[in-house]
Amino acid sequence: MLDIRVLWLWLHLLGVILWAGGFFYVLMTLVPAMGSSKATEDRVDIMQKAIAQFRRISWIAILLIIVSGVFNLIKRIGEGQAARELSTQPENYPLLPEGYMAVFGIKMFVVVGLIVHQAVKLLDPRVLDDGRIGLKSKASGIVAGVLFMVAILLGLVLLTMNMSV
Numbered sequence: 001m002l003d004i005r006v007l008w009l010w011l012h013l014l015g016v017i018l019w020a021g022g023f024f025y026v027l028m029t030l031v032p033a034m035g036s037s038k039a040t041e042d043r044v045d046i047m048q049k050a051i052a053q054f055r056r057i058s059w060i061a062i063l064l065i066i067v068s069g070v071f072n073l074i075k076r077i078g079e080g081q082a083a084r085e086l087s088t089q090p091e092n093y094p095l096l097p098e099g100y101m102a103v104f105g106i107k108m109f110v111v112v113g114l115i116v117h118q119a120v121k122l123l124d125p126r127v128l129d130d131g132r133i134g135l136k137s138k139a140s141g142i143v144a145g146v147l148f149m150v151a152i153l154l155g156l157v158l159l160t161m162n163m164s165v
Contacts, residue, residue, distance in 0.1 A: 008071045009159075015064035016155070020148045022054050022061075023123075027141045031125060035133040047125045047133055058118060065111075073104075097161040107154035110147050117144050 034047045080095035087093050117123075122140040125133050135141050 005072070005075050008068045008075065011064060012068035012072060015061040015068060016152065018061035019058050019065065020152065022058055023144065023148060026051065026054055026123065027135075027145060031133070031135055031141075034125070035128075038131045039127045039133045043133055044125075044127060051124060055118075055121075062115060062118070076100075100158065100161050103154055103157055103161070107151055107158065110151045110154065114144065114147050114151065117147070 030047070030050055034043050077095050080093060083093040084090035084095070117140070122137060123135055123144065126136055128134045
């Protein structure tokens with residue numbers, strides 16, 4: 001039988017895959033391929049349509065990540081509460097593992113940074129001075145890529161903190 005927590009964890013992972021995977025596809029494949037020669041009207045149109053489609057999908061993924069993340073946190077706290085209720089020494093059972101909120105806070109800071117990055121459209125393509133298609137800022141793409149990797153790593157740390165089976 002499928003545990004509801006497993007379902008929400010998979011939905012969270014699906015959202016991360018859609019958002020981060022789409023971002024890395026745009027950054028590492030689409031932009032270099034489209035920018036490999038002079039920008040024609042067709043290339044610019046394809047890039048703009050691809051970015052618009054990615055933007056729609058990524059906002060859906062962000063919503064899925066937020067909803068499933070809230071549910072996962074509530075479920076994790078509920079497990080801590082259940083352990084406390086079963087114990088004769090509830091003070092030995094924190095609602096969340098030690099250090100969890102610190103890692104969670106850092107992860108939320110990184111994720112909010114990524115959402116702001118998404119909202120201000122820092123990765124929109126443009127025609128560069130040399131006539132090729134590229135990003136407004138290569139540094140912005142690098143920063144976002146590093147932030148995605150940090151957020152994913154912190155998510156894995158949170159997932160494995162004092163796992164209960």
